[in-house]
Amino acid sequence: MPKIIMFTLAEIPAGTSVTVSRLESHPETCQRLRELGFCENATIRCVTNGSSQLICEVCNTRIGLNYTTANSIIVSPLQ
Amino acid sequence: MINSERDISIQNIAIVGNPNCGKTTLFNALTGLRQKVGNYPGVTVEKKEGRITLGNGAEVSLLDLPGTYSLSANSPDEKIVCDVLFGRITETPIPDVIICVVDATNIERNFYLLSQILDLGFPVIVALNMYDVAQRNEIHIDIKKLETTLGVPCIPTVASKGIGVKEIIKTIPTVRKSTTEMHHTLLPQPAEEEFNELVGLLQSNDKMQPFVARHEAQTLLSTPKDLHSFKNTISDETLSHVRKDYERFAELGFDRHSIFVESRYKWIHKIYKSSVKQKLNGQRTIHDTIDGIVTHRVWGFVIFFGLMGIMFQTIFAWASYPMELIADGFDLLGNEVGALIPPGDLHDLIVNGAISGVGAVITFLPQILFLFLFLGFLEDTGYMARAAFIMDRVMGKVGLHGKSFIPLLSSFACAIPGIMATRTIENQRDRLITILVAPLMSCSARLPVYTLLIASFIPNTLILGFISLPALVLISLYLLGLSAALLMALIFKKTLLKGSKPPFILELPPYRMPSLKNTLLHMWERSVLFLKRAGTIILGVSIILWFLATYPKLDGGTPSEKLAHSFVGRAGHFIEPAIHPLGFDWKIGIGIISSLLQREVFVSTLGTIYNIENTDDSTVSLREQLQKDIDPVSGLPLFTTLTAICIMVYYVLAMQCMSTIAVVKRETNGWKWPVFQFSYMTLLAYVGTFITYRIGLWIL
Numbered sequence: 001m002p003k004i005i006m007f008t009l010a011e012i013p014a015g016t017s018v019t020v021s022r023l024e025s026h027p028e029t030c031q032r033l034r035e036l037g038f039c040e041n042a043t044i045r046c047v048t049n050g051s052s053q054l055i056c057e058v059c060n061t062r063i064g065l066n067y068t069t070a071n072s073i074i075v076s077p078l079q
Numbered sequence: 080m081i082n083s084e085r086d087i088s089i090q091n092i093a094i095v096g097n098p099n100c101g102k103t104t105l106f107n108a109l110t111g112l113r114q115k116v117g118n119y120p121g122v123t124v125e126k127k128e129g130r131i132t133l134g135n136g137a138e139v140s141l142l143d144l145p146g147t148y149s150l151s152a153n154s155p156d157e158k159i160v161c162d163v164l165f166g167r168i169t170e171t172p173i174p175d176v177i178i179c180v181v182d183a184t185n186i187e188r189n190f191y192l193l194s195q196i197l198d199l200g201f202p203v204i205v206a207l208n209m210y211d212v213a214q215r216n217e218i219h220i221d222i223k224k225l226e227t228t229l230g231v232p233c234i235p236t237v238a239s240k241g242i243g244v245k246e247i248i249k250t251i252p253t254v255r256k257s258t259t260e261m262h263h264t265l266l267p268q269p270a271e272e273e274f275n276e277l278v279g280l281l282q283s284n285d286k287m288q289p290f291v292a293r294h295e296a297q298t299l300l301s302t303p304k305d306l307h308s309f310k311n312t313i314s315d316e317t318l319s320h321v322r323k324d325y326e327r328f329a330e331l332g333f334d335r336h337s338i339f340v341e342s343r344y345k346w347i348h349k350i351y352k353s354s355v356k357q358k359l360n361g362q363r364t365i366h367d368t369i370d371g372i373v374t375h376r377v378w379g380f381v382i383f384f385g386l387m388g389i390m391f392q393t394i395f396a397w398a399s400y401p402m403e404l405i406a407d408g409f410d411l412l413g414n415e416v417g418a419l420i421p422p423g424d425l426h427d428l429i430v431n432g433a434i435s436g437v438g439a440v441i442t443f444l445p446q447i448l449f450l451f452l453f454l455g456f457l458e459d460t461g462y463m464a465r466a467a468f469i470m471d472r473v474m475g476k477v478g479l480h481g482k483s484f485i486p487l488l489s490s491f492a493c494a495i496p497g498i499m500a501t502r503t504i505e506n507q508r509d510r511l512i513t514i515l516v517a518p519l520m521s522c523s524a525r526l527p528v529y530t531l532l533i534a535s536f537i538p539n540t541l542i543l544g545f546i547s548l549p550a551l552v553l554i555s556l557y558l559l560g561l562s563a564a565l566l567m568a569l570i571f572k573k574t575l576l577k578g579s580k581p582p583f584i585l586e587l588p589p590y591r592m593p594s595l596k597n598t599l600l601h602m603w604e605r606s607v608l609f610l611k612r613a614g615t616i617i618l619g620v621s622i623i624l625w626f627l628a629t630y631p632k633l634d635g636g637t638p639s640e641k642l643a644h645s646f647v648g649r650a651g652h653f654i655e656p657a658i659h660p661l662g663f664d665w666k667i668g669i670g671i672i673s674s675l676l677q678r679e680v681f682v683s684t685l686g687t688i689y690n691i692e693n694t695d696d697s698t699v700s701l702r703e704q705l706q707k708d709i710d711p712v713s714g715l716p717l718f719t720t721l722t723a724i725c726i727m728v729y730y731v732l733a734m735q736c737m738s739t740i741a742v743v744k745r746e747t748n749g750w751k752w753p754v755f756q757f758s759y760m761t762l763l764a765y766v767g768t769f770i771t772y773r774i775g776l777w778i779l
Contacts, residue, residue, distance in 0.1 A: 011774065013620075014362060014371070027303030027336050029582045030506075034340040035149040038189050042344070048371045052472060055370055055587060059188035062370070064468040066475070066583040 005077065010054065012046040012068035018075035019043055020030060025072035038073060089133075089175045089251060091140050095160060095196060096180030097189050098146030099588040101208040103127075105218055105238035106143040106178055109247065133252055133776060142174065145502070148188075150195045150294065155510070156502040160538060165291060166200060171312045178247065183213035183235070184589075186355055190339075190347045198292040202254045210235035211242075217358040225354040239594065266342055269331050273324050274300065277317070284314045285613075300324060301339045306596055366590055373462065379469040385460075390453045391557065392550045394446050394526075401445040401561045406700065409438030432687055437619025438637045439686030439701055440613050440679050442624060443527035444606060450523050451605050452598060454492050459593035463488065464585060471583050476570035477565050480583040483513040487564060490520035491557070494739045508576040512568050514746060515756050520566040521557045524678040528730045529556055531682050531762055536723035560731045563763065609700050620680050624673055624687050642666075642688065661765070662725050662772040664710075664717060671729070678735045721775040727773045733764035 004021070010020055020042045023030040037059035038044065047055040052067050065073075094109075096102040110129025125753045127143035133481040145164060152158040159168075166173040179187040179196050186207075207213075207220065225233045234251050236243030266274055274296060274358030281292035299309065299321045306318050313321075328335040372378050420426040447494055457463045463485060471481030482504055497517045504510040521529070533549045540548050572578070624647065634643040642648045643665075650672065651665030658668050666688055674681035682701070689704040708717040734740070734757045743753040 002278075014367075017293070018378075024584065029584075030336060031151060031301070031303060031340070032153060032584060034183075034337060034344075035151065035191060037191075037344075038342050039341050040337065047367050047375060050374065050376050051467065052376075053315060053583075054489070057469070060185040061188050062587040062589070064464075064471075064481070064583070064585040064587050066376075066471055066480070068583040069584055072582075 002068065006074050007076070008071045009044065009046070009056065009065070009073040009075050010067045012047075012049065012054075012075065014046050014049045017043055017045045017078050021074045021076045023073055025069070029069065033069075033073065037061065042062055043078065044073075046076065081222065089137070089139055091142065091172050091174045091180060092131075092176045092251065093142040093144055093163060094178045094180060095164075095192065096146060096194060096208075097148055097182065097185075098586065100146070100180045100182040100185075100189060101238045103143060105206060105236060105244075106141065106239050108241050108244045110141055112469050118724070119441035131248060134249055135252060137252075142171070147192065149192055151298075153505045154503050164196075167622055173580065176204065176251055176631060178204045180205055180206045180208050180236075180238075183207040183210045184216055184218060184704065186218075186220070187344075187351050188345055190350065191343060194343055194346060194589035195294070197229070197231070198290065198293060203649055205229065205252055205622055206236045206238075206243065206247060206255055207233055208231055208236045208238050208243075211237045211240075212433040219356040221354045221356075223643045225350070228350050228354065229645070239512055243701045257549060266338060267331075267333070270328060270333050270338065273327055277320060277324060277457050281313075281319055282319050284317050285312075297339050300328070300335050301337075305592060326621050341733075369590060370465070370587070371467045374469050374581055376469075379465075381616055383466055383469060386457070386559075388550075388554060390450075391554045391721070392547065393453070394449045395551070396547070396550075398445040398449050399693065402442050405444065406442045407437070408698070409434060409441070413438070417753075424629070424747060427629065428622065432622050432625025434616060435686045435701075436624070436683035437613050437618050439531075439683045440527055440617050441610070443530065443679070443682075446526050446530060447523040447609060448602050448606060451492055451602050454489070455598040455601050456593050459591065459597065461588045461590045464587045468585055468587060470619050471585075473565070475580065475583075477510060478566055478578075478580050479509055480581055481585055482583070483509060484566075486513050487520050487561070490517045490522060493522050493524070494518040494736065498739070501746070506578065506581045508578045509581060511747065511752065512571045512576055514641065514743055515571060515752065515759075516564040516568045518736065519560050519567065519732065520755070521560040522678075522736075524736065525556075526729050527682045529553060531685075531701065531705075532723040533728055535705045536718065536720045556727055559728070563767075567759070567763070616677065617680060617683050620673060621683050621687055624669075624684055628669075647688075654663075660772070661729065661768045662722055662775075667726060668716070671733075673733075674735055676737050678730060681730070683759075721779060724775065725768050725772050729768040731764075732760060732767045734760040 006021055006045055009018070020038055022040060023033055023038065025033070027029070033039075042058060045057040047057055047062060053064060054067075054070055055062055055064050057063075094102055094106050096657070106129065110190060111130050113760065129141045129143070130138050131141050132138050142158045147157040149157070150161050150164070152161045152335045153268060162168050163171050164173070177196055179193050181193060193203075193205065205225075207222070210220075213220065222233050222235065232254060234246045234250060236241050236247070238244070246451045277296045278289070278292045279299065281287045281295055283290060285292075285295075295313075299306070299313070299317075302309075306321060309318065325335060328338070347615060373382055392578075413430050416434065417426060417430040419428060458464070466488065467481040467484040469481075470484040474481055474484055483501075485503075486500040488495040488497075489500050490671055494517050497520065498514050501510045501513045501517070504513060530553070533552050537552050539551050542548055543550060609765070627647040627650075628642060628645050630645060633641045643652065647669050648665065651669040654668045654672065655663075655665045659670070663671070666685075668679040670684045673684045685705070686701050689708075706716070709715070710717050740753045740757060744750055747753070
């Protein structure tokens with residue numbers, strides 16, 4: 001099986017779509033992220049990626065995240 | 080508790096939905112009740128109730144619940160929704176029918192909440208709102224299929240145009256609970272068995288209804304909280320079973336925190352795929368480009384401060400014409416009414432007390448309306464959430480996140496809605512800090528004080544050829560309030576309310592054309608509120624103040640000596656030693672005491688005092704009187720530019736608003752925090768003004 005390359009969402013350039021692999025944060029934060037659509041295998045599109053914040057689109061909604069939160073979302077390229 | 084399929088007598092209906100799905104607009108369309116519509120998370124923070132008449136003539140109650148993404152009850156706002164649905168609020172009955180508003184352009188995310196509501200077994204009507212936008216975006220929804228799959232009626236609506244409203248009213252009496260199996264979270268077999276066992280225990284041990292038991296079982300199994308926090312509501316036997324379930328889930332290789340959300344989304348994806356066809360294009364949209372600019376780390380701030388600059392410049396420049404008209408109108412009214420009443424106490428009471436006191440405040444109505452026009456526009460277009468997003472960088476420096484910025488920005492209009500908007504903040508400590516510092520943001524009640532003093536004592540010159548000095552001073556006062564708020568937040572975060580910075584996750588609503596109707600409606604509501612206050616509290620205070628500033632009477636003597644002899648003169652002289660270090664005299668002291676109730680009374684107080692002092696029969700504008708007032712001892716002007724700046728600094732930092740104190744008491748459940756807030760802000764105002772005065776004396 002080929003090895004899947006993993007990134008954090010903060011590392012994804014604007015305009016790229018990725019799949020959520022797993023969440024690595026405090027359980028309460030993970031619960032909130034999942035409820036907003038960031039659950040495992042969901043597709044996310046990165047809209048803008050600034051120096052410490054980014055905007056992404058998940059389930060047709062734009063969500064603004066800071067890097068601390070974005071770093072807890074582990075993603076992989078779209079299969 | 081929940082109606083059976085056959086017998087459904089409808090009396091109470093509730094509207095639920097995600098933030099920004101147009102829930103409040105639909106509520107307005109259904110009830111005709113007027114209410115503010117915004118599009119950043121958390122605009123609906125109060126209990127909003129209306130009445131609708133059904134087709135059979137029956138009148139039922141409609142409750143607009145705050146926007147929520149789920150029933151997890153993370154923030155106080157979301158807790159209200161759960162409490163109403165589970166019948167935990169005594170004065171609010173459990174709804175008989177629920178209208179679940181779903182953003183038709185965002186079905187996947189909105190269906191998460193819908194699935195939780197369906198799980199509870201309520202009879203539900205789904206309003207597929209913003210259906211026109213979905214069609215424009217080429218999202219095709221097979222409504223018949225959706226209705227069959229969900230087992231509940233689905234009605235396309237465009238709440239802003241009233242489309243679909245009649246259909247909802249027609250459907251309400253016929254609605255029944257979902258006809259489909261209530262298993263929106265079907266777990267893998269071994270986990271499902273454990274889950275069902277727990278549901279059974281909650282029903283038998285804890286006497287829960289089947290639907291509530293299912294919801295509670297999910298909460299217990301997935302909660303990130305310690306099980307001790309459930310001790311008061313769940314029996315020990317059930318809790319020890321939950322602990323065993325945790326171990327069992329781990330053995331089976333299931334993540335108990337994520338398994339329920341994942342299975343719910345699996346159900347949603349299945350429905351979405353079968354009922355919705357959406358044309359996907361990976362192209363960069365115009366919205367992406369706008370977001371890239373307005374949230375840019377440099378341009379974002381340039382645009383934000385540019386917009387604020389335009390806002391304050393406009394408030395000063397455009398509002399001056401209607402303000403002059405209103406002021407002239409009140410002068411004319413004073414003179415006309417004065418001519419009808421023979422000279423004496425009644426003449427003075429009406430002309431110098433009531434008309435000049437109320438007139439001094441009403442003059443500022445146009446500026447307040449311009450402020451609301453701008454803030455409403457920023458909110459309705461979707462920019463406000465972007466402003467909160469970029470401000471997260473600044474707020475992060477003081478340990479808060481961007482979400483706290485929305486209540487602070489709303490507090491520019493009034494601290495009361497600002498403080499209520501803090502209910503969207505999940506972290507209790509951060510919410511408290513935001514409440515404590517929100518009144519430091521310059522609200523519209525401070526505008527009359529600022530603009531009277533700026534117009535009287537700040538020269539109307541241009542800096543760099545295009546920035547007017549008065550507008551610059553005004554924006555500086557707003558920035559001083561903002562800086563003080565951030566500094567105090569930092570101090571509170573480091574001392575009283577220590578805690579780590581919470582994660583920042585903020586929904587950014589789509590850009591929308593602002594609705595002129597909504598904005599005008601909101602401005603109208605604010606005008607009525609402002610005029611009501613002017614007609615009640617300010618009129619009352621003006622009359623009382625006139626009495627206190629006229630009696631006891633002194634036979635002979637100058638008007639100044641008469642005023643000094645009066646009750647109010649004595650009170651002013653009494654506190655003068657305390658405020659003398661700030662460069663204030665006893666007349667300003669009277670203004671500060673009388674405006675403890677609300678800030679704009681300061682202006683009406685000066686209006687009353689100076690009209691009593693004025694020997695001339697004609698009404699002279701307050702501005703001229705302040706400029707002309709001479710200290711009888713030194714012969715120097717009483718009001719200087721420095722005095723005006725000191726008064727403004729005092730008003731930036733001081734609490735001076737009883738309504739805010741009452742709201743803080745309600746929001747924090749006690750007197751501890753409002754008393755603390757009033758004390759720290761008064762101390763801050765005193766120290767801030769003292770420093771300003773000393774520096775001013777040293778420079779000038």
